[in-house]
Amino acid sequence: MDKIAVVGGAGRVGESAALYLMQQNLCREVAVIDIAEGPAKGAALDIAESAPVFGSDTRVWGSSDYADLKDSDLIIVTAGLPRKPGMSRSDLLDKNIAIMDQIADAAAEHAPNAMMIVVANPVDVMTYRAWQRTGWPRNRVFGQAGVLDSSRMAWFLAEATGRSMADIDAMVLGGHGDQMVPMMRYTTVNGIPVENFLDQAKIDEIIERTRKGGAEVLGLRENSSAYLAPGASTVEMVESVVNDRGRVLPCVAILDGEYGHSNCAMGVPSILNRNGLDKIVELDLNERERGEFETSLAAVEEDLARLK
Numbered sequence: 001m002d003k004i005a006v007v008g009g010a011g012r013v014g015e016s017a018a019l020y021l022m023q024q025n026l027c028r029e030v031a032v033i034d035i036a037e038g039p040a041k042g043a044a045l046d047i048a049e050s051a052p053v054f055g056s057d058t059r060v061w062g063s064s065d066y067a068d069l070k071d072s073d074l075i076i077v078t079a080g081l082p083r084k085p086g087m088s089r090s091d092l093l094d095k096n097i098a099i100m101d102q103i104a105d106a107a108a109e110h111a112p113n114a115m116m117i118v119v120a121n122p123v124d125v126m127t128y129r130a131w132q133r134t135g136w137p138r139n140r141v142f143g144q145a146g147v148l149d150s151s152r153m154a155w156f157l158a159e160a161t162g163r164s165m166a167d168i169d170a171m172v173l174g175g176h177g178d179q180m181v182p183m184m185r186y187t188t189v190n191g192i193p194v195e196n197f198l199d200q201a202k203i204d205e206i207i208e209r210t211r212k213g214g215a216e217v218l219g220l221r222e223n224s225s226a227y228l229a230p231g232a233s234t235v236e237m238v239e240s241v242v243n244d245r246g247r248v249l250p251c252v253a254i255l256d257g258e259y260g261h262s263n264c265a266m267g268v269p270s271i272l273n274r275n276g277l278d279k280i281v282e283l284d285l286n287e288r289e290r291g292e293f294e295t296s297l298a299a300v301e302e303d304l305a306r307l308k
Contacts, residue, residue, distance in 0.1 A: 001027040001073040001242050005111070007103050008079025009062070010039035012224060013119060016231025017076055019047050022058045024235065026242045029059040031072065034079070037064035066106035072114045074241070075107050076234060077130065080120035082225045092121050093303055100126050104133035115241065115276045118143040118252065119234055124175045124300045127252040128265035129307060138254035142277040145176030146250025146267040148233040152213040153182055156206045161197045163189050172210065172250055173267050173283075174296030180267070181292045182207045186283070240272040247272055253280050259293065264304060266297055 004021055008014040009032030018030050032047070034040035044062030051058065069075060080096035100120065107114060107130075116134070118127040118141070127143035134141065149172035158165045167190035174181035184203060187194050194203065209216070217226040240247040251270040255261045258280045259268065269281040285293060 003027060003029050003031060003072045004074045004076065004238070005031040005033055005069050005072040005114075006076045006078060007033045007069075008077065008120065010034035010036065010043045011078055011082070012227035013230045013234075014076070014078035015043045015047070016227050017078065017119075017234045018043070018060060019050070020231055020235040021238065022047055022051055022056050022060055023054045024239065025056050025058055026235070026238055027058060027073070029061070031068055032060065032062040033064070033066065033068060034062070035064060037062070040064055066103070067110055069106055069110040069114075072107075072111040074238065075103075075111060075114050075116045076119060076238070077103055077116060077126070078119045078230075078234075079103060080126075093125055093306060096120055096122075096126065097129060097307065100129050101133055104130045108134045108136075115140045116142075117234060117237060119230060122177070122303060124177075124252050124265045124267070125303045125307070128254065128304060131254050131265070132307075138256065139276040139278060141254065142270065143176075143252025143265065143267075144230070144234045144237055145252050146172050146180075146269075147236055148230050149176065149180055149182075149210060149213065149267075150250055151229060151233055153187070153206065153210040156209055157187070157189070157194060157198075160202055160206060161189065161194075163197065171269065173269070174293055175300040176252070176267060177296075177299060178211050179292070179296035179299045180211055181289065181296055182210050183283070183289065185286070185289070237272055241274065241276060244274040245272070246278070248281060251277060253277055255280070258282050259285075261297060264297065264301055266300060 004027045006014045006018045032044040040062035044060045048060040123143045131141040150170040154168045154170040171183040171186040271279040
């Protein structure tokens with residue numbers, strides 16, 4: 001890609017994503033856009049000054065002007081108020097929806113042909129709002145959540161089993177919240193079901209820890225929610241799009257009949273390539289998985305109803 005813009009780029013998640021984009025040489029330039037010009041330019045300069053260490057030729061620069069979204073091929077939205085201890089992702093909805101509206105309107109005006117990856121919480125609702133507000137086709141607007149949740153669960157499994165991270169494939173579906181759906185039937189160690197390595201009690205413990213993964217980091221940090229893993233997870237999605245990899249990654253997608261639902265946003269396995277979110281993969285859910293999926297979707301739809 002020629003240009004990727006990170007809106008909210010002076011925040012911790014945005015800055016991390018911009019750094020990883022530069023490190024991996026995924027585009028010719030990264031625009032760090034934030035509401036305050038000084039922090040945006042400062043974050044960009046700090047990242048740019050580390051480029052020689054990584055041998056990267058990506059140009060990184062900062063701005064507070066939404067007009068600088070012009071000619072972006074991809075817009076990553078991390079802007080929004082972060083969670084504080086005791087807050088749920090849904091608690092952020094009323095405050096962050098106004099921010100998303102401004103960004104979506106600016107994107108539609110200045111970069112009408114771009115793709116958008118939404119990271120701001122509550123990400124399922126924010127992704128839906130971005131799609132609704134821009135009027136773009138659903139393949140161009142999708143959200144980051146399941147990649148992060150799956151990465152967290154994979155780390156917990158590696159920690160518990162002692163097996164290499166390279167061998168662990170984890171899958172988490174559903175809304176990015178306490179009702180997310182860790183899919184243990186589709187979670188393996190080099191193709192071997194995880195049940196061959198851990199007993200059910202330990203698996204249940206890891207499932208619960210995955211659902212509370214963000215809150216755990218927030219509670220330990222005290223003054224910050226997670227930002228390194230979210231930034232890395234976002235750039236994993238970008239890499240699949242930029243290099244036309246066609247990877248199957250769990251993303252927040254706008255459903256149009258898949259899994260029996262339409263006109264809503266939900267975390268589902270998706271194929272990412274040069275077209276953006278090219279296709280949703282429908283898994284054959286068993287009764288328990290279907291029940292958990294529906295419960296998770298109901299929580300997302302409850303928030304979506306507040307938009308209307």
